[in-house]
Amino acid sequence: MNALRQYIDLFNDNRKVIEAGSPAVLNAQRDAALAALHGARLPRKGSEDYEATDLEAVFAPDYGMNLTRIAFGGDATESFRCDVPNMSTCLYTCFNDVIVPGPNAMRNAGGMVVETFKEAATRHPEVLARYGSLAQFDDPTVALNTLLAQDGLLVYVPRGVVAERPLQLVNIFNTTQPLMAVRRVLVVLEDGASARMLVCDHTQSKDVNFLSSQVVEIIAGEDSTFDYYDLEESTPLTHRVSTIYARQARGSNVLIDGITLTNGFTRNNYRVTVDGEHAETTLLGMTVAGDEQHVDTHTLISHNAGLCRSNEMFKYVLGDKAVGAFAGKILIKEGCPRVEAYQGNRNLCASPQARMYTKPQLEIYTDDVKASHGTTIGQLDQEALYYMRTRGISEAEAQRLLMQAFMSDVIDGVRLDVLRDRLHYLVEKRFNGTLASCSSCAEACMVKG
Amino acid sequence: MKEEQNKKDAEKHIINQAASEEYKYGFVTDIETNVIPKGLNEDVVRQISALKNEPEWLLDMRLKAYAHWLTLKQPTWGHIDMPEIDFQDISYYAAPRKQAAEGNGEIDPELKRTFDKLGIPLEEQMRLSGMAVDAVMDSVSVHTTYREKLAELGVIFCSISEAVKDYPDLIKKYLGKVVPYTDNFYAALNTAVFSDGSFVYIPKGVRCPMELSTYFRINAAQTGQFERTLIVADDDSYVSYLEGCTAPMRDENQLHAAIVEIIVEDRAEVKYSTVQNWYPGDKDGKGGIYNLVTKRGLCRGDHSKLSWTQVETGSAITWKYPSCILKGDHSVGEFYSVALTRNYQQADTGTKMIHLGRNSSSTIVSKGISAGHSQNSYRGLVKIAPQATGCRNYTQCDSLLLSDTSGAHTFPVIEVDNDSSVVEHEATTSKINEDQIFYCNQRGISTEDAVGLIVNGYAKEVMAKLPMEFAVEAQKLLSVSLEGSIG
Numbered sequence: 001m002n003a004l005r006q007y008i009d010l011f012n013d014n015r016k017v018i019e020a021g022s023p024a025v026l027n028a029q030r031d032a033a034l035a036a037l038h039g040a041r042l043p044r045k046g047s048e049d050y051e052a053t054d055l056e057a058v059f060a061p062d063y064g065m066n067l068t069r070i071a072f073g074g075d076a077t078e079s080f081r082c083d084v085p086n087m088s089t090c091l092y093t094c095f096n097d098v099i100v101p102g103p104n105a106m107r108n109a110g111g112m113v114v115e116t117f118k119e120a121a122t123r124h125p126e127v128l129a130r131y132g133s134l135a136q137f138d139d140p141t142v143a144l145n146t147l148l149a150q151d152g153l154l155v156y157v158p159r160g161v162v163a164e165r166p167l168q169l170v171n172i173f174n175t176t177q178p179l180m181a182v183r184r185v186l187v188v189l190e191d192g193a194s195a196r197m198l199v200c201d202h203t204q205s206k207d208v209n210f211l212s213s214q215v216v217e218i219i220a221g222e223d224s225t226f227d228y229y230d231l232e233e234s235t236p237l238t239h240r241v242s243t244i245y246a247r248q249a250r251g252s253n254v255l256i257d258g259i260t261l262t263n264g265f266t267r268n269n270y271r272v273t274v275d276g277e278h279a280e281t282t283l284l285g286m287t288v289a290g291d292e293q294h295v296d297t298h299t300l301i302s303h304n305a306g307l308c309r310s311n312e313m314f315k316y317v318l319g320d321k322a323v324g325a326f327a328g329k330i331l332i333k334e335g336c337p338r339v340e341a342y343q344g345n346r347n348l349c350a351s352p353q354a355r356m357y358t359k360p361q362l363e364i365y366t367d368d369v370k371a372s373h374g375t376t377i378g379q380l381d382q383e384a385l386y387y388m389r390t391r392g393i394s395e396a397e398a399q400r401l402l403m404q405a406f407m408s409d410v411i412d413g414v415r416l417d418v419l420r421d422r423l424h425y426l427v428e429k430r431f432n433g434t435l436a437s438c439s440s441c442a443e444a445c446m447v448k449g
Numbered sequence: 450m451k452e453e454q455n456k457k458d459a460e461k462h463i464i465n466q467a468a469s470e471e472y473k474y475g476f477v478t479d480i481e482t483n484v485i486p487k488g489l490n491e492d493v494v495r496q497i498s499a500l501k502n503e504p505e506w507l508l509d510m511r512l513k514a515y516a517h518w519l520t521l522k523q524p525t526w527g528h529i530d531m532p533e534i535d536f537q538d539i540s541y542y543a544a545p546r547k548q549a550a551e552g553n554g555e556i557d558p559e560l561k562r563t564f565d566k567l568g569i570p571l572e573e574q575m576r577l578s579g580m581a582v583d584a585v586m587d588s589v590s591v592h593t594t595y596r597e598k599l600a601e602l603g604v605i606f607c608s609i610s611e612a613v614k615d616y617p618d619l620i621k622k623y624l625g626k627v628v629p630y631t632d633n634f635y636a637a638l639n640t641a642v643f644s645d646g647s648f649v650y651i652p653k654g655v656r657c658p659m660e661l662s663t664y665f666r667i668n669a670a671q672t673g674q675f676e677r678t679l680i681v682a683d684d685d686s687y688v689s690y691l692e693g694c695t696a697p698m699r700d701e702n703q704l705h706a707a708i709v710e711i712i713v714e715d716r717a718e719v720k721y722s723t724v725q726n727w728y729p730g731d732k733d734g735k736g737g738i739y740n741l742v743t744k745r746g747l748c749r750g751d752h753s754k755l756s757w758t759q760v761e762t763g764s765a766i767t768w769k770y771p772s773c774i775l776k777g778d779h780s781v782g783e784f785y786s787v788a789l790t791r792n793y794q795q796a797d798t799g800t801k802m803i804h805l806g807r808n809s810s811s812t813i814v815s816k817g818i819s820a821g822h823s824q825n826s827y828r829g830l831v832k833i834a835p836q837a838t839g840c841r842n843y844t845q846c847d848s849l850l851l852s853d854t855s856g857a858h859t860f861p862v863i864e865v866d867n868d869s870s871v872v873e874h875e876a877t878t879s880k881i882n883e884d885q886i887f888y889c890n891q892r893g894i895s896t897e898d899a900v901g902l903i904v905n906g907y908a909k910e911v912m913a914k915l916p917m918e919f920a921v922e923a924q925k926l927l928s929v930s931l932e933g934s935i936g
Contacts, residue, residue: 048526051862334854349868352835358863360874363528367850367880375863378871 003042003059004140008034011147014067021069022150023121029132033146036137043140052325052357053267053296055141058239063180063211069150072098072174089168089198090114092153096173097181099153111161112195113154117184120154127156127188134217134245139269141241145182145215152184157193157224166196166416171212173202173238178209185216189224189252196227196416201263203234210234214242220252222276227255227415236264236291243269250276250305257284257414259423260295261430270299277307285314286410288430289322296325299343306336306366312343315410317403318354327359330373334365343373348380348406350399380406400431473929475698475728478563478586482669484543489536491515494641497542501610501644504617514630514640521634527797528826528858529766531739539704541642543669545586560586564664581606583647583663585676593647595659604688605650606661609677612648619650623681627710627747627774635706636743639675643708646676651686651717660916662691665705667727667738670697673704680710682717684750689720691919694763696728700736702765707742715750715777720758722915723771724923727763734793734822737765744771745801748780748809756783757800758914760923762930765794770828772801775809775837782811785911787923789904789930790823790855799829799846799861804837804870815846816908819855826858833870840870848878849907851900901928 011018011034019027045054066072072095090109091102099116106114113124120128131152137143157163171183189195203210220226232240240263246254258268272281287295301310316324330341347356360373380402388398407427414420485496494515498508523533545560564584581595583606599606605616613620630640647663667674682688696703705727713719721744730737740763746755757771773782784800802811811831819825827846848857859876881903889899905912905924912920 051864337853347865349865349870352838352868354868356863356865358874359861360876361858361860362848362876362878363856363858364848364850364878365854365856367853367855369850370877370879372875372877373859374876375861375874376872377863377865378873379868 003056004037004040004144006062007059007144007148008037010065017067018148018150021067023117023128025121025128025131026117026149029146033137033143036143037140037147040140040143049298049327051327051359052323052355053294055241055267058211058241058265061178061209061211063178063209065148065180065182066097069098072096089166092167092169094153094169094171094183096175096179097151097183099151109165110163111158112163112167113156113158114167115154115156117152117154124154124156128154128186130188130219131186131217134219134247135215136245136271139243141213142215142243145184145213148182149184149215150182152186155185155187155195155197157189157195159190159221160192162193163195166198168198168200171199171201172204173208173210173212173234174204175208176205180211180213183212183214185214187216187218187226187228189220189226191221192223193221194225198229198231198416198419201230201232201234201238201240203238206235206237208237210238212238212240212242214240216242216244218244218246218254220246220248220254222249223251224249225253228257229414229416229419230256230258232260232263232266234263236293238263239265241267243271246272248272248274248276248279248281251278252276253280255282255284255413255415258297259285260287260289261426263293263295265294267296268298270297272301272310274301274303274308274310275305277305279305279308281308281310282413283310283312283314284410284413286407286427287316287324288407288427289316289324290319291322292320293322295323297327299328301330301341303330303332303336303339303341307338308336309339310341313410313413314345315407316347316356317350317406318347318356319350321351321353323355325357327361328373329361329363330371332364332366332369332371336366337368339369339371341369341371345373345375346406347377348403349377350379403431404428472698472728474695474726476566477697478559478668480545480557480559480668482543482545484540484669484672487538487540487671489539489541489642493541497642497644500542501613503613506621507613510625510630511641514637517630518634518637518641521637524634527768528824528828528860529768529795529797531766534704534739536638538671540669540672541675542644543672563666563668581659581661583608584666585645585647585663586666586668599657602655602658603652604655604657605648607648609646609648609679616648616650619681620648620679623679623710623712625710627712627745628708628743633743635741636708639677639706639708639743643675643677646678646707648678649680649688649690651682651688653683654685656686657688660689660691662693665692665694667696667703667705670699671701671703673706676707678707678709680719680721681712682714682719684715684717686717689916690722691916692721692723693726695726696738698728698731698736702737702739704739705741709742709744709771711746711755713746713748713750713753713755716752717750718754718756719746720756721746721771722919723759723761724919724926725759725761725763725767726926729763729794730765730792732792734765737794738763739766740764740769741766742769744769745774746772747774748777748782748806750780751777751806752779753777754781754783756785756914758785758911759787760911760915760926761786761788761796761798762926764796767796767798769798770800772803773811774803774805775811776805778806778808780806780809782809784811784813784815785914786815787818787908787911787927788816788825789818789820789927790825791820791930792823793821794823796824797826797828799827801830802832802842803830804833804840804842807837808839809837810841813842813844813846814910816911817846817848817857818851818904818907819848819857820851822854824856824858826860827876828860830862830864831872831874832864833866833872835866838867838869842872844874846876847907848876849904850878850880
């Protein structure tokens with residue numbers, strides 16, 4: 001069985017329909033993607049970099065696709081308001097795979113341009129032309145995404161523009177039939193530009209299987225700053241395979257933060273290439289998983305220039321039968337002196353059936369660098385628990401406090417004040433229910449919001 | 450004109466001498482050697498078995514391994530750049546002729562001189578401290594010292610060929626049980642063609658009174674060495690075992706594919722130390738030994754302990770992962786390693802700690818030092834099985850880079866399948882601290898000596914685990930190996 005087959009067949013049968021609904025730039029990439037998929041297989045569990053994750057099984061079910069571009073719509077505010085209220089954002093909603101601007105989306109956008117690919121094809125073709133310039137087809141899920149993508153969101157921040165108001169994209173699954181959504185984002189920051197973006201993944205239909213294939217490309221110009229926050233609160237039946245590519249020019253500063261609180265299956269790939277000196281990269285990740293949640297993160301930071309800094313920190317709290325995986329690689333190429341690169345992965349296993357796999361890696365080809373990685377898998381500090389018990393704090397409460405403290409440094413890395421406060425609250429809420437009843441927790445949160 | 454020529458010749462001589470000084474064990478012993486023709490096929494496997502008068506079951510095992518090997522491909526996952534080895538271009542058995550002819554316990558004086566030169570006296574009275582040595586040249590064990598004295602305590606220490614004859618039950622019971630021939634490509638090859646090595650058996654309750662050691666020497670050209678070591682420590686016993694190795698300087702690469710198997714029973718302890726100094730190739734990366742070794746120990750008993758210590762300075766390519774299967778409850782595994790690579794050496798080494806028993810613990814300390822154009826990788830696995838509750842692992846792997854053309858890499862894999870175990874992993878990579886060098890310079894210590902000092906200090910944690918005589922040797926070895934590698 002090759003799960004890719006059904007998608008390739010689907011594409012071959014419906015190529016005209018797919019291409020008719022897409023801008024020419026997207027169509028131009030399809031042949032290369034198809035060629036890359038020829039003879040390719042999705043990784044099975046146990047293969048290199050997929051120690052705990054079976055992508056073949058994720059793509060195997062027969063998902064429907066919105067090939068004819070049905071204009072989905074719905075109430076976005078229901079999901080998202082509860083997560084980060086009181087935040088004034090330029091709001092876009094992606095219903096399944098159809099992007100709709102919210103009311104007053106672009107008010108006070110301050111020169112930042114946000115368009116669907118379709119709009120951009122006529123208004124900013126020269127920017128959209130950079131679509132696909134970072135995506136690599138050696139990963140079959142990226143090739144598949146490129147093969148089937150019909151639309152996406154372009155974020156374009158022209159030279160020197162500082163967008164004060166964050167951009168928010170809310171991805172929502174809401175259909176009665178199993179669906180695969182192909183989502184695509186292209187971010188282009190010109191020199192000296194600055195922007196922040198929050199992406200929230202939600203699923204409103206609780207009993208339906210979903211698969212989200214996401215590819216994000218971030219091109220950061222010289223001295224630009226970009227924050228990308230990715231918050232996932234979906235359902236146990238939602239599967240997500242996401243790859244974020246970033247290329248950083250001299251002096252740029254990029255932060256990518258992936259937060260998973262509830263989900264079914266998630267594989268997050270981060271591929272950062274640092275091409276210019278004095279660039280700074282921060283990758284943060286936080287996962288709270290219970291039930292049978294599966295969260296797998298894979299990062300690669302390639303330093304192609306000297307005098308750069310990168311910092312990674314990923315934290316997992318796993319309960320019930322949750323499976324967590326982290327594999328990260330820092331690559332420092334020859335002739336890139338004075339790079340400082342740090343990577344951390346800290347994990348708490350809170351139940352006997354929880355599983356954690358971790359593989360931090362360093363590949364260094366130059367001598368004048370400082371690089372380190374650290375990994376721990378363990379439990380809460382018994383002495384700290386005891387200390388709190390002796391002061392009359394219940395065991396459950398003490399555990400909650402310690403877990404929250406454990407997560408706090410990742411949350412504190414968030415550079416968006418409202419979101420940071422909200423995350424403290426959301427994580428607290430998440431821990432308040434037992435790890436198992438995560439879905440009801442999210443529900444309670446929604447009702448209150 | 451002539452004078453100028455003479456001067457040039459003299460200069461050349463000095464340069465040659467300086468270059469060859471780097472590896473002082475690079476000489477060849479001129480002794481007659483029985484070498485079977487190059488190539489590998491079923492007949493060669495049968496011939497090796499026949500030469501050693503082996504019983505039928507061992508030949509069967511060899512043939513099975515050979516058949517299995519034919520189905521395998523040379524692994525390519527290591528972070529090493531290795532040309533495909535032509536396995537038909539190697540001779541699989543070479544034995545010093547006189548030893549083979551006499552076989553009466555008398556050592557050929559030439560062999561004795563060779564081992565004297567290597568600092569391994571084969572005469573017992575010459576040893577100051579008690580250390581029993583099994584000396585292996587090419588494919589055969591030439592002499593084992595202190596055998597009788599050890600036998601009084603019931604300790605068996607002999608070559609594996611003799612053990613097959615004298616202790617068939619023990620060999621049959623343990624050989625291939627920790628590293629089966631199906632394990633990997635080189636394990637299959639070794640099982641098919643292994644020639645000699647050491648066998649150690651420590652009976653119940655015996656604390657081995659002296660260090661046991663095997664010294665491996667490759668002498669003959671165009672041969673491979675495929676030795677096999679088996680150590681069994683019965684309940685409540687203890688043994689410290691050392692392994693050393695050298696080879697002549699040659700332009701072609703030679704293959705060394707060994708298997709070491711260790712079984713540790715209840716409350717027993719085995720300490721296995723290696724100072725690996727195979728010929729590393731010249732400064733342009735020409736020649737050198739391919740050291741492709743499978744080493745694994747099974748801590749079968751409760752409260753058993755296995756400790757691996759290795760100092761790796763030789764070999765053009767090193768590919769070895771001394772591992773512990775911690776099956777017994779409260780069993781302990783340790784791995785201490787210093788790997789120094791320079792010129793064009795490549796090392797991909799590390800360990801596997803597989804925790805199956807409850808409350809088992811393991812410690813990994815790996816120190817990599819890369820100079821010149823070398824590549825040095827740590828690759829490891831820590832796996833904690835669901836039933837192995839209360840386990841503990843601490844891993845530290847540091848890399849020191851001495852040149853901007855060398856590479857240092859770490860590839861650790863950690864899998865934890867329960868919630869009561871604690872695993873920690875730390876790794877750092879950095880270059881040598883300039884402040885420290887400056888401090889030494891200020892006090893009249895040359896940069897080269899300062900680097901030697903700093904590197905020795907950096908590796909001290911591992912050196913401290915070596916038996917004392919070895920530690921002194923290893924420290925010297927590190928300093929010598931570093932000579933001329935500071936750019």
